[in-house]
Amino acid sequence: MSREERARQNWDALINAAAEIVGEDGYGGANIARVTARAGLALGTFYQYFESRQELFDKLLPEVGGRMLGSLGQEIRGASSAVEVEERGTRAYFDYAKAHPSTLRVFTEAQVFAPDAYQQHMGNVLGHYADSLRANKANGEFADFSARELEVLALILIAARTLIYEHYSNRGDVPKWVLRTYLKIVRALAETPAAKAPALTPEPDKPPNP
Numbered sequence: 001m002s003r004e005e006r007a008r009q010n011w012d013a014l015i016n017a018a019a020e021i022v023g024e025d026g027y028g029g030a031n032i033a034r035v036t037a038r039a040g041l042a043l044g045t046f047y048q049y050f051e052s053r054q055e056l057f058d059k060l061l062p063e064v065g066g067r068m069l070g071s072l073g074q075e076i077r078g079a080s081s082a083v084e085v086e087e088r089g090t091r092a093y094f095d096y097a098k099a100h101p102s103t104l105r106v107f108t109e110a111q112v113f114a115p116d117a118y119q120q121h122m123g124n125v126l127g128h129y130a131d132s133l134r135a136n137k138a139n140g141e142f143a144d145f146s147a148r149e150l151e152v153l154a155l156i157l158i159a160a161r162t163l164i165y166e167h168y169s170n171r172g173d174v175p176k177w178v179l180r181t182y183l184k185i186v187r188a189l190a191e192t193p194a195a196k197a198p199a200l201t202p203e204p205d206k207p208p209n210p
Contacts (some may be wrong), residue, residue, distance in 0.1 A: 011038035013048055015063050018056055023102025025114035027057060057114040064106050065121040069128065071096055082136040082190040087183055090161055094174050097165050104166065129154035141190040153189065 001009070017038035021030040032053055036046050050056045079085040097104055110118040133150040136142055140194035145153060164182060168174040 008187060014049060018060050019064050019102045019106055019210045023105050027109050046058045058117045061106055061114055061117040061121045064103055068096055068103055083183055083187050085132060086186045091159055094165055126154055129158060
């Protein structure tokens with residue numbers, strides 16, 4: 001094994017160990033001694049890759065999240081409509097979260113323990129998602145949304161996927177009717193022409209603050 005291959009193997013071992021421990025006990029339980037022991041490495045090896053525990057936390061979500069995005073990207077490749085993208089992508093997300101149960105906790109707790117990493121990851125996910133919706137719009141879907149508004153819709157759909165999985169996976173696999181309901185909402189948003197979209201109720205003007 002080359003030096004580069006060994007280095008990558010050690011990096012992966014540390015990241016995988018940290019992810020497993022965070023999944024079990026949260027970021028608070030992921031101290032350096034425990035991570036290196038789980039990875040099967042000497043304590044001093046940790047500092048060849050990270051300057052501190054916080055640096056490990058800052059690298060953890062982008063690495064774990066990047067793996068998930070790569071997996072989901074393969075599943076939706078070739079989809080021809082927004083509903084097909086969402087069906088494939090959401091099924092793949094549920095399957096990935098089930099197979100890698102630590103991923104969701106790494107993501108949710110990063111808001112507190114690794115806020116910079118959380119913002120980096122969310123920016124990456126949101127950018128990919130919004131670009132996908134804009135590609136659908138170019139094909140005639142989401143006619144009632146501007147390109148800028150599709151970023152807001154992408155954020156809503158990301159949150160919906162996460163909350164749906166968190167809520168229903170506690171009872172086992174996410175029921176098929178739940179996925180069908182989610183896809184009905186996506187279909188309604190994607191297929192409603194602008195001319196037929198319900199008008200929004202204008203907000204009344206508020207008096208200026210004294």
